[in-house]
Amino acid sequence: MTQLLHTQGNGPVRHLARVSDLDPGALADEAMARAERTLPWFGEIPDRRREHLHLVTKAGFVSFFAHLRAPGTADPMDMFAVAPRELVRSVTLQQTLQLMRVTSSLVEENIETPQDLEASVVFSRQLAFAAAELYAQVGDGTGLWEHRLEQFVIDASHKGALTDSLIARIRSVGWRGDGAAVAACGEMPESGDTDIVRRRAWNAGADVLVGTSSGRLIVIAALVEGHEADELQAVIAALADGFGAGPVVVGPVVDTISSAWQSLVAANAGADVVGASDQDARVVYAADLLPERVLAGDPLARRDLINRAYRPLRDSRQPLLQTVRRFVEAGGAVETAARKLDVHPNTVRYRLKRAAEVTGFDPTAARDAFVLQCALRLGLMEDAAAVTPRQQAAR
Structure with missing residues (x-):
């Protein structure tokens, strides 16, 4: 069993005169x-967040022992001072109270005098009120102002890069995201409760800004210190659980929060057209909706589609562009494309494989063939439009 007693020169003290002789650190470990x-939910809390809960629990024992030594001098809010925001982000008020019951029972099991028992009951009640006050402060008051600031940042992200002054403002209210960032949008949850998004993202290693736009729930997430970009996939999965029914559209990953507008614009554009696509996954990436976004008039999608699927074919040393074009025009018939190109069918197959390697889109797959067909038309039109001005200038 965890050693709950302070160690003195002659070993652990076996008999306690008062509960305040217990070791707060050992008690926190046991709690x-x-x-x-x-507690079923406790096992889902990541190790980093458990460290915050351990700090708070230990601080609670320290405050209680101070209360025993000098009643009325210990402030219950001191328990939460070590990590108030981390506590609220990691667990709900109900879960906090459940954890407090665990710690209270642990103390009461070691109490030997009626006076200490009464003091424990009084202090536990004070802690419960302090916890409620802490969560109320985050949900109302300054929390309301923070929510308005979050919405302002979301609105600003629709217009372009965030300014240094605006980033400084969100950091002043506790924003911790300083790594790679990503935006997601989808339906509001039926309950209207968005706190689950905050808690799940925080437990996955990211801080979030939450707001709304055109009736959609908008979330911008950025990794906190100690987390790497490859952890964003876990963050995205965690975010999806906080949205309502339907797909959650995710924009591209960007380096910092100041560039989050690029991810948000793409996510919003994807959300506009996801219903017209053949994507049926819970999480849909805006990059997988390029053709639909182009048809809806998205200039960024047009640029990305040409860059990803057309130019690598056009700039290849092999005639990949002509091969893919003839292949999709032939409805995916290798032999027909081979006759038009006057090559052996195996040559067509080889080139199609190379096309898939250089673009990431497989011409023999139905969805990818559609993407490539759109890219070819857009790229050919762009090249034709670029040639005409040069010809006129030459005259």
Whole structure:
């Protein structure tokens, strides 16, 4: 069993005169272990977040022992001072109260005098009120102002890069995201509760800005210190659980929060057209909706589609562009494309394989063939439009 007693020169003290002789650190360790055994949700909390809960729990024991030594001098809010925002982001008020019951029971099991028991009951009640006050402060008051600032940042991200002053403002209210960022949008949850997005993202290693636009829930997530870009996939999966029914459209990953507008614009454009696509996954990436976005008039999608699927074919040393064009025009018939190109069918197959390697789109797959066909038309039109002005200038 965890050693709960302070160690003195002659070894652990076996008999306690007062509960305040217990070691707060050892008690916190035991409380975490008991929470692991008795609270189903506790096992889902990542190790980094458990460290915050351990700090808060230990601070609670320290405050309680100070209360025993000098009643009325310990402030229950000191328990949450070590990591108030981290606590609110990691767990709900109900879960916090459940954890407090675990810690209270642990103390009461070691109490030996009626006076200490009464003090424990009084202090536990004070802690419960303090916890409620903390969550109320985040949900109202300054929290309301923070929500308005979040919405302002979301609105600004639709218009372009965030300014340094605006980023400084969100950092002043506790924004911790300083790594790679990504935007997502989808339906509001039926309950209207968006706190689940914050908690899940925080537990996955990211801080979030939450707002709305055109009736959609908008989330911009950025990794916090100690997390790498390859963890964003876990963050995206965590975010999706906080949206309502239907697809959650995710924009491209960008380096910093200041560039989040690029991800947000793409995500919003994707959300406009996802219903017309053949994508049926819960999480849909805006990059997988390029043809639909182009048809809806998205200039960024047009540029991306040409760059990704047309120019690599055009700039290849092999006649990949002509081969893919003839192949899709022939409805995917290799022999027909080979006759038009006057080559052996195996040559067509080889070139199609190379086309898939250089573009990432397989001409023999139905969806990819559609993407390539759109890219070819757009690229050919762009090249034709560029040639005409040069010809006129030459005259």
